[in-house]
Amino acid sequence: MSKRGDMHFPVIINGLDYLHSSVSSLAGEPEGRALKYAVLHLHFAAETLFKARLELHDPAQVWMTPAKFEARRHRLGQFSSVNPKGALERLRDVVKIKNPIDPDDGALKALVDLRNRLTHFGATDTAVAVEARAIPVLDLLLTFIDEELLPHDDCDAAADAWELMETIRPLVGQIRGLVDRRLGPLGENLGPASGHTLRCLSCGHFAALVTPGNGGVRPVGCLLCGKAYDDVAEVVDAYGARSFYTAVSEGGEPPAYECAECSTGQACVVPAQTADEPDGQVLLCLMGAHPLEGICDSCKRAADLDLDMCSDCLDIRYAKF
Incomplete structure (x- = not known):
């Protein structure tokens, strides 16, 4: 009987795994299907990692209604969680992170709109247009991970999270739009x-x-x-x-x-x-x-x-x- 690997994705590893998938799809000259999953998995990554930072502060803050928090149900995932906008509001107002992301950020809204079209109906768009929606969010998320998430990660999987992020960084350099976005304005410096x-x-x-x-x-x-x-x-x-x-x-x-x-x-x-x-x-x-x-x-x-x-x-x- 062959041995099979079990599924084990603690919250931060789960979010970074979605990010790895998205970045892999955006690298090089992505087309159709790769762009679709780049958008979907980037949205999943952002939502999961925002909530992961909340959980590091207080698991109850991940719940839609923190006062109803129960540790057992939390471990089993049997609860309604806060939405991404609410998570960003709590990161700003409750956790008071140093560099909060605007809950009404236009780039995030544009990505959510595209993700909703893909999930509930369908979407047709140019590759450039899709990248234009994904890359600003990826830019925000990479900064959030390096400044607000990994430095505060003290869970059992922290070392694995750092190691997984190291596999993502080389792929970042292969996303032409992100390279231009990040390095272009820094040219004078x-x-x-x-x-x-x-x-x-x-x-x-x-x-x-x-x-x-x-x-x-x-x-x-x-x-x-x-x-x-x-x-x-x-x-x-x-x-x-x-x-x-x-x-x-x-x-x-x-x-x-x-x-x-x-x-x-x-x-x-x-x-x-x-x-x-x-x-x-x-x-x-x-x-x-x-x-x-x-x-x-x-x-x-x-x-x-x-x-x-x-x-x-x-x-x-x-x-x-």
Whole structure:
């Protein structure tokens, strides 16, 4: 007798699974049937994830009438839940999330109208028109997930939710309309930052901005797919060409260097592709968000070189004369 996998979709995993299906359908040049399920599953994803955030705050808030909440019936799904507009109102007024979505948002209404036509009757529309309804909602939802949902998820499936979201991010970079929507308005900001903008390892676009000085924020965050790293060490681990262990045990170049210009005492300089140098590699300081010329022959730190040495080592050499 063959073994079968059981169905197990906790609420956040369920919502992200709908999102994965929708994003998969929108990637590339979707047509007819793919567009239909992109719309339906995006609507399911939004509704499920809005309610998931409510449940993290208080399961009773998912009920149409919170005062009638019963834990047993909630576990069994035997209740009437709040509608998406009501969920957004409660997220704003009860949960008081930092960046609430307008319950009357026009993009959400347009998606709901299209979803209702598809569900209850039928719909005929151009691919561009369907994408125009779906992409603004996807944009809202990705921000909501990264800012309001995953950081507050402390349920048993939290690690699985983060892992599932990592499978969604690469697909985001394949949705042309979303790329244009997210990166287009950022062009003026990304232009001056091109020297410290990395290729995102998740979505593949040059949109992973290095934050100079950090200041308590994450050192690298992708403006397109939302992939972020908690600290410099995590960025070094992701972008470093090889591990420190391999470098020590087998010899060769380490994955990161100290920065002689910032004098951080931390391995924070990685060789990486930047928007300025998409086909090459630049020694980029993740603390100061600036490129370095090379490696000092004396102290082996990354630096702006003079006679193949950093300014500190050069001063020491001249001090001997």
